[in-house]
Amino acid sequence: MSFKLASSPHQHSQRNTAQLMRLVIWCALPGLLVQSWLFGWGSLIHFALATVTAVVTEVIILEVRKRNFEVAIKDSSAILTALLLAVSIPPFAPWWISVIGAFFAIAIVKQLYGGLGFNLFNPAMAAYVVLLISFPVQMTAWLPPASIALHSADFLDSLSMIFTQYSREGYSLAQLQAGIDGHTMATPLDQLKTDLTLGMTYSESLNNAIFDNGLGIGWLWVNMAYLAGGLVLLKQKAINWHIPVSLLLSLAVMATLFHLVDGDRFASATFHLFSGGIMLGAFFIATDPVSAATTNKGRLIFGAAIGFWIYLIRIFGGYPDAIAFSVLIMNMAVPLIDYYFRPRTYGHGRSAR
Amino acid sequence: MSDTTLDAPIDNEIDIDKSADNAEYKNISWQGLWKNNAALVQLLGLCPLLAVTATLTNGLGLGLATTLVLIGSNSTVSMVRNLVPNEIRIPVFVMVIASFVTIVQLLMNAYTFELYQALGIFIPLIVTNCAIIGRAEAYACKNPVKFAAFDGLMMGLGFTLVLVILGAMRELLGNGTLFDGAHLLLGDWAQSLKITFFTPDNAFLLAILPPGAFIGMGLLIALKNVLNNHLEKRFEQPKAASTITRARVTADS
Structure with missing residues (x-):
């Protein structure tokens, strides 16, 4: 029989970091889905882009720091950061917005301070502020809710908007921002x-x-x-x-x-x-x-x-x-x-x- | 410890003087450019460093101005070091520095007017640059003129180097260019120096704004530390091997 020697806190939670992170992600998903339902597919696409960038960045940096990246990836914290960043980005912002944001959040704000648990600032929010002050035009171009928008945009339109800044019918962002009465x-x-x-x-x-x-x-x-x-x-x-x-x-x-x-x-x-x-x-x-x-x-x-x-x-x-x-x-x-x-x-x- | 210096040939005094001089010059250069770099290690003069390095040209201009002031003030302080009573040395140093800054300011006003305007308040503010009074206090007031002047040159060059690298980083990220506006500093021929890497539709404003300066500075310091560690490791390995072979059992050396 062996006794585990543990230092305080002695209060135990059944969850480990990964479970907690995943719980937070699950709880944030309804918000993301409602946002996508009301404002178009953009947020989901940005979520995917930001997740890929965040995970890849984390792997690379941990590899450079000679740390075990498997643990860090499995705890899903990078995905949570990507999620929080993606829902803060306007749906039809260009693709490089979420890529730069996710890279900055993980590389500069999280890993340069020492990784999960050591960051002074909230990575997603610091990256959001960087994007907002660097690219004010793209970062404030929110859309009207789909129900009152003049033009609707389906999934492929959203993809095309994010990667080329024009929808498949050739509408620009400014046109998609127009409401029923034609005003932006x-x-x-x-x-x-x-x-x-x-x-x-x-x-x-x-x-x-x-x-x-x-x-x-x-x-x-x-x-x-x-x-x-x-x-x-x-x-x-x-x-x-x-x-x-x-x-x-x-x-x-x-x-x-x-x-x-x-x-x-x-x-x-x-x-x-x-x-x-x-x-x-x-x-x-x-x-x-x-x-x-x-x-x-x-x-x-x-x-x-x-x-x-x-x-x-x-x-x-x-x-x-x-x-x-x-x-x-x-x-x-x-x-x-x-x-x-x-x-x-x-x-x-x-x-x- | 000093086996090698003891074994060094001692022919006559001039030779010793010369080799000592050379060693001192080498040491000054090493200290100024790398080991004790004003910007990266002493972190002095951060205000102009962070404020004006939005472009390479601005950084270069301010760096050269600071270097000129440093050489002038260091040699003057060193010249008067035996005349100035210790109690009032700081006011005297400040007067000396202020006169040199005024000279440089007037020169820039006359010959590089646009750059003078671009750098604005940061030229007169060279007076308050801690790197300069720091060198006067730490080095120039204790050493002969030739060393003090050389120290000013090397410290200034080290500072300029960081200003230029930081300016280049920020200009490249924020504008996609290098040497933009170099003609303001170097004359009309320098307009051809401008290199345009890309013309961003959306400038990465962060690099140009003050936070970009802080982040860039942090990255530069980190880079210097990484290089330092590498160098130390490389030079330490043979030494470590040799110490292992000495089996000492007593504490005295």
Whole structure:
């Protein structure tokens, strides 16, 4: 009979890294599928491209570092990074966008810092920010939901768009972006931002065809799908409630406060919670166990600060959405948060810091 | 330890002087260009290094300006090193450096006006480049003029080299060109130097923006460390073999 000598933590989870990663991927899939259903095949194609690039990059770099790449590939973390990156990329962005992004995420953000578990920043979000500031045109060319688009694009069209930038009938991206009325359509957050700078009020802006009942068509369902996946993750205890709840709550509080002060200029909390990638960000991105805060109190601060930044950047910043920026800012603050919310060692007093 | 130097032939004093001089020059070059490189190892002068290296030409221009200032300030500081009281040496060094920066600034204003405008505030800011006062304090104020001037040259060249490589990397990634705008520095003939590798429809803006400078710098430092390790391994192997054969049982050497 042999006793296993183990250091703390003594609490055991039945899951290993690979199982956890795969669980997160399964829970994110509904969101990806809804996104593809509403906005076309592009996201799935980008997912495939990003996965291949991420896995190949990881193998090459681990080979150079003389590490065992089999373990690293089997834990599916590269696939999860690729998934999170792919759903953040506009569906018809050119193919090299997701290739460059996945390469950067794995090579620079993950492996250069030492591989899984050592990265300071969330790889998918750091790569997204790199793409966004390097290729702003491609990275903001979102499509209107297929239900209200002027031209529809099937799978082969999407392939052709991604690899040649023209659909099989020769439509360009700008033409595919047109809605039923022929106007180019932006994302709800983008539309609202532009309208507000044009002097329209919030309620006037909601009359645009991409809005339905005060929410962007399609985006509600995308967010719902990620919310559902996120709730499963919570139920499975793959993530703690602290980060998503504090993130959503602080965003809602900020939005409500500003909305109450000036309802013409600031959108309601519901609008903010169900636009852009909030649910994806709250449940799948901010909760990354490596780059997030590690104690429960710290997680509350971490999530709340992300919500705060998301609101500030959405309203006062140059970009329409802000999840990636906010998560990266707070990733930088994680060492500080962890320093101040270090759990008390058992048997030591309060002042034993 | 010093078996070889003891065995070296000692003919007359001049020979010793010469060989010592040569050794010192060699050491200075090695320190300035590689081992103690101002940009890659001391990490001094990062502000201009990261800010102006968006193109190769800018990097080269700023590197040459810094080198000129370094040579001038190092030799002047070395000349006055015995006259300056220790307590006020820093203000004196700063005055010397500031005068040389002013000279270089006026020269660039006169002869390479466009480059002067492109580099903007970073030419006067050479005054605050820690690499320069660092060399004045660490080397020039303790050594004779000839060594100090040579140290300035080598440190400057090492710095310029990094500026040029970083500038080339960023320009190549961001613009697809090399030597773009070289005529601003070298005169009209240099327009033919411009090499266009590709004309990107979508410039990789990250390379041109400040984060690209930081990432490029990090990669360069990493590359230098890799090369260093390789060199050390290569030179160490025979040494390691020879130490194994010496079976020492006592602690004294």
